[in-house]
Amino acid sequence: MSTGIMTIGTARVGYETKGYFRSLDAVFFTFLFPLIMLGIFTAAFSSAGEIGPPGAEISVGAYYLPGMLAAGVLLSGVQNLAVDIATEKSDGTLKRLGGTPLSPVSYFLGKIGQVFVTGALQAALLLLAAATVFGIALPTDLESWLTFAWVFVLGLTASALLGIALSALPRSGKSATAVVIPIVLVLQFISGVYLQFDRLPEWMQNIASLFPLKWMAQGMRAAFLPDEFAASEMNGAWELGWVAVALLAWLVVGLIVSRVTFRWIRRDA
Amino acid sequence: MDMTRMDAAVRIRGLRKDYAGVAAVDGIDLDIAHGETFALLGPNGAGKSTTVEILEGYRLRTAGEVSVLGVDPARGGLDWKARIGIVLQSSGESGQFTVREQLRQFAGYYPRPRDVDEVIAAVGLERQAGTRIAKLSGGQRRRVDVALGIVGRPELLFLDEPTTGFDPEARREFWALIRRLKAEGTTILLTTHYLDEAAQLGDRAGVIIDGRLVDVGPVATLGGEEARVPIVRWRTGDGTQREVRTERPAELVASLRQAPETVDTGGEPVGLEVIRPSLEDIYLQLVHAASAGAAAHDDEEALA
The missing domain is CATH 3.40.50.300 (P-loop containing nucleotide triphosphate hydrolases)
Structure with missing residues (x-):
C-alpha cells in the first residue's frame, strides 16, 4: 500500500504541475511576479548608481535579487497552496477526491512536489535572468551556493506547509485570494523584499522577525550579498543559525496546523 | 439481481x-x-x-x-x-x-x-x-x-x-x-x-x-393499487367538472349517455376523458398526501 501511496503521489506531482502552468493566475501572480518585480526595480533604479558599504558597492538590482528569491519561495509555497487548496475545497475537487481511494498523503506529496518543481524553476529563471538580462554578478564560491540551497529547501518546505495550513482560513474559493494575498503582500513589505530592511524602523523589523519571510530574505542576502553587508543586519551579522531555527519552527507550526485542520470535507456538517 | x-x-x-x-x-x-x-x-x-x-x-x-x-x-x-x-x-x-x-x-x-x-x-x-x-x-x-x-x-x-x-x-x-x-x-x-x-x-x-x-x-x-384506479372526468351541462375513480371506466362512460346531465348535448358528455394515472401523478399524490398528513399531525400536536 505504501508503495502505491508514493507512486500515486509522484504521479500527482506531474498532474499538479501541469495544472499550475495552465492557470494564468498562478503563472502571473506566483511564478513570474518576483521576476517582474526584479525587472521593475532594476529598471527604475538603473541610474541610481551603486549602493552598499565602501569597497563592496553593488547595483540596486543585485541588492534586491535575494529579496525576490525569498519572495518567490513565499509565493510558491504560501500563496500558491493556500489559494489553490481553498479553491479546491470550495469548488468540489476535494469532495470528489475524498470519495476515491486517493490517500491524503499522496495528495500532499503532489502539492509539495509541485511547490518544489515550480519553486525551483522560478528560482532558476530569476537567477538566469539576473545573470544574463540584468547583468547581476552571481556568487562564485561553493559556500554561498550551499547557503542558498539550504535556505531555499527549508524555506520552501516551511512555506508549503504554511500554505496548506492557511488554506483552512478562507471561507470560500472566491475569498481565498482576498484573504491570502494581503497577508503575503504585507509580509513582503515589512520583511525586506521591496523595502531595504535596514532602513525600516526597529519596531517594524521586530514584527517582521516573528514571521518566516524576514528570515528567508536574510538567509538569501547571506548567500548573495558581499560579506560587508552583514554589518547592516539587525545584529550586525547574518545569523544563519537563527535563520535555520526560525524556519524550522515555522515548518513545525505549518505541519501541526495542516495536520489538525485538513479534511477532504467537513463530515459533521 | x-x-x-x-x-x-x-x-x-x-x-x-x-x-x-x-x-x-x-x-x-x-x-x-x-x-x-x-x-x-x-x-x-x-x-x-x-x-x-x-x-x-x-x-x-x-x-x-x-x-x-x-x-x-x-x-x-x-x-x-x-x-x-x-x-x-x-x-x-x-x-x-x-x-x-x-x-x-x-x-x-x-x-x-x-x-x-x-x-x-x-x-x-x-x-x-x-x-x-x-x-x-x-x-x-x-x-x-x-x-x-x-x-x-x-x-x-x-x-x-x-x-x-x-x-x-x-x-x-x-x-x-x-x-x-x-x-x-x-x-x-x-x-x-x-x-x-x-x-x-x-x-x-x-x-x-x-x-x-x-x-x-x-x-x-408505488402508491398502491388504488392510486392506479383510472379516472373518468367530464363536464356537466352547467359546466361543473365531475371526476370519478372507477375500475370499470367503459361502463361508467356508457352510463353517462343516459344521464340527465348529457341530454342537452345529445348524450355526448362535454370534455370527456379517461385517465390512467401516470407515475408522475401517483408520485405527486404521494407527496401531497404526505405533506397533508404531516400538517394534520402538526395540528394534533398543537391541540395536545
Whole structure:
C-alpha cells in the first residue's frame, strides 16, 4: 500500500504541475511576479548608481535579487497552496477526491512536489535572468551556493506547509485570494523584499522577525550579498543559525496546523 | 439481481440525521440487494441527498445502523472507497485538464480500473477526449462526472441526479450505459427527479418525504393499487367538472349517455376523458398526501 501511496503521489506531482502552468493566475501572480518585480526595480533604479558599504558597492538590482528569491519561495509555497487548496475545497475537487481511494498523503506529496518543481524553476529563471538580462554578478564560491540551497529547501518546505495550513482560513474559493494575498503582500513589505530592511524602523523589523519571510530574505542576502553587508543586519551579522531555527519552527507550526485542520470535507456538517 | 447472496449491498436500520435538533432524516430502514438498481425519489430538501451522503461516507449520522458493502461508511477506509463509485451533483471545478488526462489520473487511484478509452467511449466523449473539461458544455461535463465515477470499476455506484441538464438523446444514451453497468453486476443507487428515469432504470424505487421513506417497492407498484384506479372526468351541462375513480371506466362512460346531465348535448358528455394515472401523478399524490398528513399531525400536536 505504501508503495502505491508514493507512486500515486509522484504521479500527482506531474498532474499538479501541469495544472499550475495552465492557470494564468498562478503563472502571473506566483511564478513570474518576483521576476517582474526584479525587472521593475532594476529598471527604475538603473541610474541610481551603486549602493552598499565602501569597497563592496553593488547595483540596486543585485541588492534586491535575494529579496525576490525569498519572495518567490513565499509565493510558491504560501500563496500558491493556500489559494489553490481553498479553491479546491470550495469548488468540489476535494469532495470528489475524498470519495476515491486517493490517500491524503499522496495528495500532499503532489502539492509539495509541485511547490518544489515550480519553486525551483522560478528560482532558476530569476537567477538566469539576473545573470544574463540584468547583468547581476552571481556568487562564485561553493559556500554561498550551499547557503542558498539550504535556505531555499527549508524555506520552501516551511512555506508549503504554511500554505496548506492557511488554506483552512478562507471561507470560500472566491475569498481565498482576498484573504491570502494581503497577508503575503504585507509580509513582503515589512520583511525586506521591496523595502531595504535596514532602513525600516526597529519596531517594524521586530514584527517582521516573528514571521518566516524576514528570515528567508536574510538567509538569501547571506548567500548573495558581499560579506560587508552583514554589518547592516539587525545584529550586525547574518545569523544563519537563527535563520535555520526560525524556519524550522515555522515548518513545525505549518505541519501541526495542516495536520489538525485538513479534511477532504467537513463530515459533521 | 444476485438473489443468491443473503447479505445486502446496502443495509440501513433506523437511520437518523439531525441538524441543530431538527431531523432531516427521521428513521429510515432499507435494504438494497447486490446487483439491484434502486431509485430514490423525493422533493428537494426531503432528505435524499443527506441519506446518500451518509452512505457515501461524506456525512456522519446521528443515530441508526448503516452498512455499505459490509462496512460502516463512517469508518470506510481507502480499500472500501476503491469498491464504490460516486457521481455527486454537478460541481464547479476549474477543469484545466483534458477528459483523458483527468480519467487517467483517477484511474491510477484504483486497483482494477477500467480502460480509460473504453470509459470515454461508453459516455460518448471520444471527440472531446483531448479537450479541457472547462471548455465542455454542461451536459458533457456531467458525462465526465459519470466517467470518473465508473472508471474504478465500482461494485456499488452512487448517482446523484445524474442526467440533470442532459438533452433527451443524451438521457437515452445514459440509460443504456447504466443498463450495461447493471448487466455487469454493478449495484446502483440513483437519486432523481425524473420519474421516467426511475421507471426505466430502477428495479425498485423509494420515496422520501420529510426524512421518512413513505413508500418502497417495484416502480410499477408505488402508491398502491388504488392510486392506479383510472379516472373518468367530464363536464356537466352547467359546466361543473365531475371526476370519478372507477375500475370499470367503459361502463361508467356508457352510463353517462343516459344521464340527465348529457341530454342537452345529445348524450355526448362535454370534455370527456379517461385517465390512467401516470407515475408522475401517483408520485405527486404521494407527496401531497404526505405533506397533508404531516400538517394534520402538526395540528394534533398543537391541540395536545
